[in-house]
Amino acid sequence: MSTHTTIAVLVPMHGIGGRQDLPVPYELAVTGAAVAIALSFVILALAWRSPKYHRASAGRALPAAVTATVDAAWFRWAVRAAGLAAFGYAAVALLFGVDRLTNPIFGFVYIVVWVGLVPLSLVLGPVWRTLNPLRTLHLLACRALRHDPDKGVLELSPRIGVWPAAIGIVAFAWLELVAPDRATILVLQSWLTLYLVIMGLGAVLFGQSWFAAADPFEAYATLMSKLSPWGRRRSDGAIVARRPLENVDSLTPRPGLVALVAALLGSTAYDGFSGSTFWIGWAQNSGYSMALLGTLALLGFVLFVLVTYAAATVLAGRISDSSRTALPGLFAHSVVPIVLGYVIAHYFTLLWLEGQRTLILLSDPLSNGANVFGTGLLGVNDDIVNQTGVIATVQVGAVVVGHLLGVVSAHDRAVALFPRAKALAGQLPLLIVMVAYTTGGLLLLFSE
Numbered sequence: 001m002s003t004h005t006t007i008a009v010l011v012p013m014h015g016i017g018g019r020q021d022l023p024v025p026y027e028l029a030v031t032g033a034a035v036a037i038a039l040s041f042v043i044l045a046l047a048w049r050s051p052k053y054h055r056a057s058a059g060r061a062l063p064a065a066v067t068a069t070v071d072a073a074w075f076r077w078a079v080r081a082a083g084l085a086a087f088g089y090a091a092v093a094l095l096f097g098v099d100r101l102t103n104p105i106f107g108f109v110y111i112v113v114w115v116g117l118v119p120l121s122l123v124l125g126p127v128w129r130t131l132n133p134l135r136t137l138h139l140l141a142c143r144a145l146r147h148d149p150d151k152g153v154l155e156l157s158p159r160i161g162v163w164p165a166a167i168g169i170v171a172f173a174w175l176e177l178v179a180p181d182r183a184t185i186l187v188l189q190s191w192l193t194l195y196l197v198i199m200g201l202g203a204v205l206f207g208q209s210w211f212a213a214a215d216p217f218e219a220y221a222t223l224m225s226k227l228s229p230w231g232r233r234r235s236d237g238a239i240v241a242r243r244p245l246e247n248v249d250s251l252t253p254r255p256g257l258v259a260l261v262a263a264l265l266g267s268t269a270y271d272g273f274s275g276s277t278f279w280i281g282w283a284q285n286s287g288y289s290m291a292l293l294g295t296l297a298l299l300g301f302v303l304f305v306l307v308t309y310a311a312a313t314v315l316a317g318r319i320s321d322s323s324r325t326a327l328p329g330l331f332a333h334s335v336v337p338i339v340l341g342y343v344i345a346h347y348f349t350l351l352w353l354e355g356q357r358t359l360i361l362l363s364d365p366l367s368n369g370a371n372v373f374g375t376g377l378l379g380v381n382d383d384i385v386n387q388t389g390v391i392a393t394v395q396v397g398a399v400v401v402g403h404l405l406g407v408v409s410a411h412d413r414a415v416a417l418f419p420r421a422k423a424l425a426g427q428l429p430l431l432i433v434m435v436a437y438t439t440g441g442l443l444l445l446f447s448e
Helices: 026-046 064-071 073-096 105-113 117-124 133-144 163-177 185-206 209-214 216-225 244-248 257-274 277-284 290-320 327-361 388-417 420-447
Strands: 230-232 239-241
Touching (some): 026 388, 026 420, 064 239, 105 185, 163 290, 209 216, 244 388, 257 420, 327 420, 388 420
16 A cells, blocks of 8 residues: 555555555564564463364353344344345445546445455454345345255365455455556446356356355455454354454365465555555556556465465474475464454554545445435544554554464464474474564565
């Protein structure tokens, strides 16, 4: 994201505008990196020697009435109806709104949905699966045709995993950060049309399981919900309260999971890099298309995360004399807190400022002077722009805390998988890679 100090400035970043943060002071970035590195080795030296997290079997059950309500048909249909109504309203702006940044559809897609689903999932857990309007439309169509929504023409192979969703994450990141004229109705309509066709055709072919495998929004939300305090107990399906790290420890390895995590972390890192003065100056003077360079850089960041993480886990297996083929997937959950740290550091002010703007503009979806929700005349509260110290502290703190939580998660998994005598040594390759991600993230915050 670009670095602007005035909210009035809008450039085609994220399809709507740039972040209003100031660069993190160099001293704070260095201090954050030093703290992350030091505490990482303290964790390795002093942490537990046997696993403490119990995955899907852990948690304190909430009152039975809570589980009964959440599982009740009327409650689920109320949530589905709310999601369908919200997206139907946004579709009016998409299909009939003006091709200007006053159209709220840009903020709705790039901010309210893409960025907003993170705090939504952290607070409410895996609610997106029920809110997802495509799932609801498919379910309604199946009911009308008296067809089992879980069955399609074909059976989805387990080998597919979440590979389609990982590709979808990269595709959306390309739209958001690289695509020429991405802040225009035609480009957004084209991408969303392709997305709807792929999701709809896949649902016909494979049933509802296609959404979990291929929908980038659902995959992202599901991953972030693993850091919420809410989960399901495997034995009886009860909704339970869990420690977030215990919840993320319950993440089931699937084909494509490592690629999904790499796509999220790599694209967020590229977002920060693309706003640096170094990249902008070099790319504009290179003589090559900005779209071409941006595409190559985005793919480069994603592949860098994928290759370095996979190599670190394979090396960890070699050091600890453990099976190496499944290790990348078994440790992928430990990168999720790092992804969340990056997301908070890069997007929290964007969500606050542009989220407000979007909610204001949603009162006038056709830009014709309407004030449907009575918010059209409100202004954006941009006081946070003046809190540069708070912004910098939150950014650095998010990256460092995300790193430390990732180290703890990896440590607990390592002592569960590796021989006790080699558990600590086996963690070093992954720890080094995590330190590199964290240091890189802090440098990106400084460079913006």
